Amino acid sequence: MSTVQNGDSVKVHYTGTLTNGEIFDSSAGREPLAFTVGAGQMIPGFDAGVVGLTVGDKKTINIPAAEAYGEWQQENTIPFPKTNVPADMQLEVGQMLTLNNDQGQQFNVVVTEIQDEVVILDANHPLAGKDLVFDVELVELTPAPGKIIL
Template identity: 60%
Template sequence: MQQVKSGDKVKVHYHGRLTSGETFDKSEGREPLEFEVGSGMVIKGFDDGVTGMTVGEKKTIEIPFLEAYGPKNPEMVIDMPKDRFPADMQVEVGMPLGMSDGQGNQYQVVVTEIKDDVIILDANHPLAGKDLIFDLELVDIEGQKPLIIMP
């Protein structure tokens, strides 16, 4: 049986959980996730987890945060003065907000705390600093594109 290797295009059904058991994402009810192994389309631990699998195989992998979304970066926590928000805006802890930097790049932040004069925003990935568990089922391997050698 063909085993997944770097460069293969694969289709995988998955159920992603935190170590607490809380589900953060799953493909159930959707098309399987399709990606090229080793291309950087998914986190390193996920790539490593599907490598060597065969079609129809199911397994559970544990991905430490360093092979997932990395550690939480304290520099990504921002104190934003309240007067920078519209006066009529109802800001709440846990609220996601879109922001842009000086170069026009868009990114999402989450309100983590509201103080008298500032609102604390966290721009870290929501799964940063968290170990992840995935239940995987390999649905298909398309295989590598054939290498054409020109004379």
């Protein structure tokens, strides 16, 4: 029976939780998650965690923040001038906004503080700095093209 290796295409069902048990994502009731292992489509710890599985295997993968969405970084907070906020927009701490960078790419930020002249926005990934736990089940494995299966 073939085991997952880098370059293979896989489908997994998963439930992602924080270390306190809070669920942040799950494939329950949806199609399984499909990706190519080692192609950079997944966080590094998830990619590494499915290597060696065979179809039907279930596994709990504990992923430290550094192998997930990275550590929370202060330099990813943005003091945004209130003069650039539309006059009719009501801002609240915890509100999620979408901004465009100089190249026109969109990214999400969260309002963390409202000061007199600026709004402090956090552009870190919402799961940055958090250790993650994934319960996964491998439901399909398609070997990489040209892979020899013994």
